[in-house]
Amino acid sequence: MQNFELYNPVRVVFGTGESKNIAKHVKSLGKKALIISYDDITFLESLLSDIETKLVDIGIEIITFYRIKANPLLCHIQEAIEICRKNEVDFCIGVGGGSVMDSTKVIAAGVLFQGEPWNMFVSRHDCSVSIPPEKSLPTVMVPTLPATSSETNCTAVATNEVTQEKAYVSAPILYPTVSIIDPALTCTLPVYQTAVGAVDAMSHILEAYLNGDQNSPLQDRLHEGLLVTIISELKAIIKDPLNVDHRANMQWAASLAWNGYLQSGLNATTPMHQMGHVLSALYNTPHGVTLAIFIDSYFRYTCTLNSEREARFALLGENVFGLKRDGQNNREIAEKTVDCFVQFMDEVGVPHTLSDANIPSSDIERIADEIVAHGCDADGMLPSIPKIGREGIITILQMAI
Ligand SMILES: [Fe+2]
Known part of the structure; x- marks a missing residue:
């Protein structure tokens, strides 16, 4: 075994029905949240509606960004970053699978990042040296698909639609603040x-x-x-x-x-x-x-x-x-x-x-x-x-x- 340094600060809340308690887990994170999910939310409609209601009930103002595609695109991430900046959002909530959670990480960090968010990524296309993000808004993940571990790690992947390159970014600041892992949400997953x-x-x-x-x-x-x-x-x-x-x-x-x-x-x-x-x-x-x-x-x-x-x-x-x-x-x-x-x-x-x-x-x-x-x-x-x-x-x- 080689030497290593390990740091994983994610607060994991795991269990059937825990997504219904989202309000108590996010109330200390701010007054305005961007909720991020897929462009097609057919399967998540009732969950998203429930989360929106619970946040509004405790006085959190919400903005929704339901535009993320599987294999998430940089252009949507950039769009969401601008929405966060314009509305002075305090924290981001990702509801979905790896594409949504990865996007949520980059959006939350991108709000406080100097320059283009793609500069965070380890891209071989332009041979650039990636600049890891050092600041981020808090993030909350509600995973609906067991797959990527995005809810418990500090990595994100996105596709640059201009260069057709899928690249990743990994930085300690990208660890989610809270991940609410509710297996009941996956029971209806095909x-x-x-x-x-x-x-x-x-x-x-x-x-x-x-x-x-x-x-x-x-x-x-x-x-x-x-x-x-x-x-x-x-x-x-x-x-x-x-x-x-x-x-x-x-x-x-x-x-x-x-x-x-x-x-x-x-x-x-x-x-x-x-x-x-x-x-x-x-x-x-x-x-x-x-x-x-x-x-x-x-x-x-x-x-x-x-x-x-x-x-x-x-x-x-x-x-x-x-x-x-x-x-x-x-x-x-x-x-x-x-x-x-x-x-x-x-x-x-x-x-x-x-x-x-x-x-x-x-x-x-x-x-x-x-x-x-x-x-x-x-x-x-x-x-x-x-x-x-x-x-x-x-x-x-x-x-x-
Ligand atoms: Fe993977």
């Missing part, structure tokens, strides 16, 4: 979206497990435990979508998957996310689907690259899927581990190929160029163990067809 969100959470665990420090047995066991939980709870939710206990276990597992504690000491890289962001930026593919594509193809490419990879994937398969040795070597078990992940994604109905996601295979060269431009290091190598160059990226994309 099974498909639940499954895609679960695959995103799994990918966060798998990135750290496969591409972080390999001598951290405690972190390994924590990661394996989360994977086992997400896999079993997702299957249970598919059978019984309204069961709030299963929803609660799924939501807490997703919140823990990328909140800093499990990544501590690993110094992990995120090659699947670097490649996935390119697919989202070019084709607006849902984030979880882009990760499913690379859980399939990147895993099959990398699991037998060398003996260390074979051993790592074999360990993963033994501890998550209960694969038995039965005289098999690491390579054989590693390949079976990947088969288990692919079978799981088929079982829960998550697309995991380029063709499933309507991404043309004729675009592979272009996609690879974008990955090298935006997702690779200065030497053009994808930060994976081992590092992968353009040729390898092309092979991964061909395996994803």
Whole structure:
């Protein structure tokens, strides 16, 4: 395990029905709030109306910004920042999934940021050095989709619609002030979206497990435990979508998957996310689907690259899927581990190929160029163990067809 510094100040309020107590959790944050949610709020209408009423009842003036799209756009973030400045908003509330919560973080910090908010982001497009935000309005998150851990971490992702680049910003000031995690809000979430969100959470665990420090047995066991939980709870939710206990276990597992504690000491890289962001930026593919594509193809490419990879994937398969040795070597078990992940994604109905996601295979060269431009290091190598160059990226994309 490597040296690390950990700081996570998020006040988490977790439990069935806790969203109804939002007033008591936000009343000290100010007198004027911007509530942020999706451009289509059909599924959230009663929740948003309830939150609006509860805030007005305690004398908080509210302004709503229901314009955020999945794969959030910089232009909407800029628009909301101007609304906050013009109306002298005291704090921001994000009600929705990762796109809404990420946007809420950038909006709240953007209000107090000097210059363009895109300057906060780690962008390879213009080779600029990102300027991390140091101030932010308080933020309150009410997650409605278990997936990104945005409610418990200090990272946000957005797409610059002009450069077609999906980039991230990470800074301690972006930790939410309060996150009200109410699993009852996810009971009506369609099974498909639940499954895609679960695959995103799994990918966060798998990135750290496969591409972080390999001598951290405690972190390994924590990661394996989360994977086992997400896999079993997702299957249970598919059978019984309204069961709030299963929803609660799924939501807490997703919140823990990328909140800093499990990544501590690993110094992990995120090659699947670097490649996935390119697919989202070019084709607006849902984030979880882009990760499913690379859980399939990147895993099959990398699991037998060398003996260390074979051993790592074999360990993963033994501890998550209960694969038995039965005289098999690491390579054989590693390949079976990947088969288990692919079978799981088929079982829960998550697309995991380029063709499933309507991404043309004729675009592979272009996609690879974008990955090298935006997702690779200065030497053009994808930060994976081992590092992968353009040729390898092309092979991964061909395996994803
Ligand atoms: Fe993700």
